[in-house]
Amino acid sequence: MATVTAPAPGRRRRTPLARREARWAYLFLAPWIVGFLVFYAGPMIASLWLSFTEYDVINPPEYTGLDNYRELMSDPAVARSLGNTVYYTALHVPLVMLISLGLALLLKRVGRLQGFFRTVFYLPVMTPAVAVGILFLLLLNTQDGLINRALGLVGIDGPSWTTDPHWVMPGIILMSLWSLGSTVIIYLAALQNVPRDLYEAASIDGAGAWARFRAVTLPMISGALFFTLIVNTIASLQMFTEVYTMYFGNRETQNSFNSDAASFYVIHLFQEAFQFLHMGFASAMAWLLFVIILVITLVQVKLSNRFVYYEGEDQ
Amino acid sequence: MTTAVERSAAAPVPGIEPARAAARRPPAEEARRPLWHRVLFVAALVGAAVIFMLPFVWLVSASLRPREYVFAPGFLPTPFSPENYAEAWRAVPLLTWFGNSVVVGVAAAAAVTLSSAWVAFGFAYFRFPGRNVLFGLVLATMMLPFAVTMIPTYLIWSELRLTDTQVPLWAGNLFGSAFYIFLLRQFLLSLPREYFEAARVDGASYPQLFWKMAFPLIRPALLVAFVFEFKASWTDLLRPLIYLRNEQLYTLPRGLKVVLDRFGYGGEQQWELVLAGSVLATVPMIILFFLAQRHFVEGIATTGRKG
Numbered sequence: 001m002a003t004v005t006a007p008a009p010g011r012r013r014r015t016p017l018a019r020r021e022a023r024w025a026y027l028f029l030a031p032w033i034v035g036f037l038v039f040y041a042g043p044m045i046a047s048l049w050l051s052f053t054e055y056d057v058i059n060p061p062e063y064t065g066l067d068n069y070r071e072l073m074s075d076p077a078v079a080r081s082l083g084n085t086v087y088y089t090a091l092h093v094p095l096v097m098l099i100s101l102g103l104a105l106l107l108k109r110v111g112r113l114q115g116f117f118r119t120v121f122y123l124p125v126m127t128p129a130v131a132v133g134i135l136f137l138l139l140l141n142t143q144d145g146l147i148n149r150a151l152g153l154v155g156i157d158g159p160s161w162t163t164d165p166h167w168v169m170p171g172i173i174l175m176s177l178w179s180l181g182s183t184v185i186i187y188l189a190a191l192q193n194v195p196r197d198l199y200e201a202a203s204i205d206g207a208g209a210w211a212r213f214r215a216v217t218l219p220m221i222s223g224a225l226f227f228t229l230i231v232n233t234i235a236s237l238q239m240f241t242e243v244y245t246m247y248f249g250n251r252e253t254q255n256s257f258n259s260d261a262a263s264f265y266v267i268h269l270f271q272e273a274f275q276f277l278h279m280g281f282a283s284a285m286a287w288l289l290f291v292i293i294l295v296i297t298l299v300q301v302k303l304s305n306r307f308v309y310y311e312g313e314d315q
Numbered sequence: 316m317t318t319a320v321e322r323s324a325a326a327p328v329p330g331i332e333p334a335r336a337a338a339r340r341p342p343a344e345e346a347r348r349p350l351w352h353r354v355l356f357v358a359a360l361v362g363a364a365v366i367f368m369l370p371f372v373w374l375v376s377a378s379l380r381p382r383e384y385v386f387a388p389g390f391l392p393t394p395f396s397p398e399n400y401a402e403a404w405r406a407v408p409l410l411t412w413f414g415n416s417v418v419v420g421v422a423a424a425a426a427v428t429l430s431s432a433w434v435a436f437g438f439a440y441f442r443f444p445g446r447n448v449l450f451g452l453v454l455a456t457m458m459l460p461f462a463v464t465m466i467p468t469y470l471i472w473s474e475l476r477l478t479d480t481q482v483p484l485w486a487g488n489l490f491g492s493a494f495y496i497f498l499l500r501q502f503l504l505s506l507p508r509e510y511f512e513a514a515r516v517d518g519a520s521y522p523q524l525f526w527k528m529a530f531p532l533i534r535p536a537l538l539v540a541f542v543f544e545f546k547a548s549w550t551d552l553l554r555p556l557i558y559l560r561n562e563q564l565y566t567l568p569r570g571l572k573v574v575l576d577r578f579g580y581g582g583e584q585q586w587e588l589v590l591a592g593s594v595l596a597t598v599p600m601i602i603l604f605f606l607a608q609r610h611f612v613e614g615i616a617t618t619g620r621k622g
Binding site for chain 2: 018021022024025026027028029031032033034035036038039040042043044046047050057103106107109110117118119120121122123124126127128129130131133134135136137138139141143144145146149178182185186188189227234237238240241244245249250266269270273274279282283285286287289290293294297
């Protein structure tokens with residue numbers, strides 16, 4: 001996007017006007033700067049420091065060095081929740097991208113009813129996550145749930161999605177696919193931005209439907225694919241509300257075996273912090289999550305340089 | 316309903332770059348496809364749409380059936396039992412929670428929209444040393460997981476004796492938020508600078524430039540920010556879980572979790588009440604979507620476009 005403002009002035013002489021302007025600029029930025037210091041920079045430093053302490057809110061923090069991090073590495077509950085989260089992310093993200101791309105390709109071909117169908121795919125996103133959790137708890141019900149009823153129609157004896165530890169995670173992934181509408185809209189917008197003449201040129205060169213998809217569509221929407229890869233990965237590594245609603249926060253579910261099978265990293269972190277008041281340990285968990293997200297994102301950015309095509313860039 | 320949907324699809328929000336008009340295939344080209352091809356296409360589209368809609372249909376229908384029929388096969392609310400809603404209303408303070416969600420949602424959305432617009436104007440209009448570094452810092456905060464700042468932020472509100480009030484659910488929004496600052500700055504940058512400079516020559520102050528000129532001009536983008544944040548606040552469970560103890564202060568998602576734990580799992584199962592509560596929490600969001608759908612769609616499409 002073309003910048004309307006002129007380039008920032010160099011370090012040379014600054015006129016009184018420029019200085020007056022700068023004063024006003026900082027006045028406009030002031031709320032954000034204050035917010036950044038109070039709600040980002042300060043808390044980051046505080047949580048990094050807390051991660052080296054034992055702190056239960058009631059007594060002052062006690063410095064324990066690397067104890068929390070050592071415990072973090074050997075705690076089976078943390079390993080379990082991290083494993084579940086990675087498993088979920090590894091399946092959720094590619095499935096969301098694939099299905100969304102399929103739906104966006106369908107939508108692109110729809111004529112006058114496009115808006116209607118787009119709404120249909122987006123409405124689940126508007127549903128509050130707690131309601132989604134409740135709804136799927138019932139849809140996934142072993143005997144009477146809609147999903148196993150539908151499977152029964154085609155002769156499949158559906159699994160115990162919400163009670164069998166092996167099936168809890170697939171059930172959660174199934175639920176998560178219902179709310180992929182944002183990704184569909186992003187892909188649809190990207191598909192509609194592909195210039196028609198590219199397809200025409202490819203057709204003249206004798207490219208079939210698949211070849212056009214490979215050679216024109218995919219490169220032209222690779223920016224959107226990359227963006228949704230990053231955003232969906234970061235979000236799914238922080239999955240909380242739907243699963244917490246379904247399996248946590250209540251004595252009867254908490255002690256049942258499926259709360260182990262459904263344990264996600266941020267859920268475990270939340271419990272350590274606000275139920276067991278292990279604030280130091282939870283802070284260490286938060287920093288580990290931050291590092292994991294940073295590393296995964298950096299790897300994705302590196303890989304993307306190979307396959308993302310930016311229009312107007314010299315090859 | 317359909318016509319409204321189509322109208323908004325055809326008319327992008329002014330101020331956002333419209334998607335290239337090359338979008339749709341002319342009907343002639345569609346007709347040239349083989350028949351089986353077209354049948355398959357319609358079947359896939361309609362099939363997918365039905366799969367996405369069925370959970371809603373079941374939710375509404377099951378919420379209108381008596382307890383023992385909640386899991387009955389079929390999608391019709393028979394026998395019909397709208398009393399479930401009155402019953403849910405009596406069992407828990409749904410109206411209070413609903414009101415709380417509205418108050419918190421409006422406060423959160425208004426706060427973040429106003430403050431982000433103010434800050435975005437600073438980034439879009441002014442030239443000053445450190446601008447790019449600061450803007451990079453704004454974007455960087457989007458990468459930070461909520462969990463990292465969650466505990467110290469709780470300690471801050473606790474120190475201010477504001478836990479177990481609704482203040483922590485929205486007051487942080489008074490300082491702007493990275494995503495909206497980015498979005499609104501994009502809009503502001505598309506406005507011609509000469510327009511503002513002419514007003515400066517006429518003696519307008521900077522706050523006047525912002526309030527009297529920029530603010531009205533970016534109204535569509537302000538609405539995008541408002542509806543997104545309202546939805547985010549309306550659906551948030553984590554913050555109410557952390558900050559609220561008093562049931563009278565609960566927002567709808569927090570209350571709904573109580574309804575589930577009390578009537579879904581605990582003791583005698585009364586799923587019809589849980590379902591009625593879920594419908595009540597969902598319907599306002601559906602209405603909001605239909606009122607502001609072009610803002611939702613354009614907002615999401617815009618975020619994708621920067622990628």
